[in-house]
Amino acid sequence: MPEWDEIFTESGRVFLNPHSDMERISELFGKKKIQRILDLGCGTGRHILFFAKKGFDVYGLDGSPRGIELAREWLTEEGEEAKLDCSRIEHPFPYADKFFDALISIQVIHHNFIADILKTVKEIERVLKKDGIIFITIPYLIEDQPTSDEWQLKKVESRTYIPHAGKEKGIPHHFFSLEEIEKIFNAFEFLEIYIDTTNHRAILGVKK
Template sequence: MKYADVDRIYQTIPLDNLPWNNETPPDALVRLVQEGKVRPCRTADLGCGAGNYAIYLAGLGFEVTGVDSSPTAITIAREHAEKRGVRCRFVVADLLGGLQEVSGTFDFAYDWEFLHHIFPEDRETYIKNVYKILSRGATYFSVCFSDDDPQFGGTGKYRTTRIGTTLYFSSESEIRELVSPYFTIRELKTIDVSGKSGPHRAVYLLAEWR
């Protein structure tokens, strides 16, 4: 998805109609916290959108920085955090750029259903940026659409959504190849994830900086 299109989407489509905007944190993220696989620490929410999950973690004591390329999304996220009385930092930054706007390093970073917006030719740039902002031994968590998923009426790698965005559907082997040069993989599997249009299949990654 082109970054300019993301901001247009947030400007023109109500949050309730955005397929990725859910106020309830996903079960997979909640389990990471409940099982103690991640504990309150400096955290980066990459592609944070309206900030729902950043706000959830901040409410549990995480020191969260939400990053998104859409100024409109970041404005919404800041408003949501203020209304909930939760302290978060939100910054506008191109996650394929230099990330000068993102200061310091993090002990935990995650992208929830964001990676499928990045096409293969840009993914190495992205994963290098994730690696760059993490501290030694940090945890990286990612969930993106699986090519086993029947969503959007096809079995192809590239599929168009009802709001006109094009997504790339990944295999476990592609994710392994992408992250292995930078991270030690702790878990890599395909899971079922609930969504606004029904359940879908997603590739789940939990990895450690090395």
């Protein structure tokens, strides 16, 4: 994805610290005997490194070649290993059916148009085992919807906007309603849906 390549080339490791709830999620994974995890949209590797250090079998998938390169460098610096692949997340994932015990995706899948988001969710369903766990964070709207002037966004489809300024200029942002989440992720039983410390909606669920 050229846009994120530009961001990672210019700014390097944009995100350094794991999500504030990742320690709790890691503990849950341990209790549930999770072994193989996919970080979907792994970027430069902050969560790849977090889970690798805890002994999980970690895979990362991202559409930015520069992001994957930086993630590999970070793993090498820390003496850790993970399997990293570069592909856009709306394309078929390069993994077998029911391959993963768990999948995380932090502030990633909303960066697309709804038709492509639906493709991504279908691939998430495909590669997860039955009873596999998801932990996904996505933006939501506090108000009914943002205005173009306030957010410097251009509406391109229902609940999808593209910034025309700022670091993420040109990158689609889809803002999910709760009803939309329940419909799109209907293959999952929700354990929790809540607002996290970054003001994103966090989804913790189990594949039915």
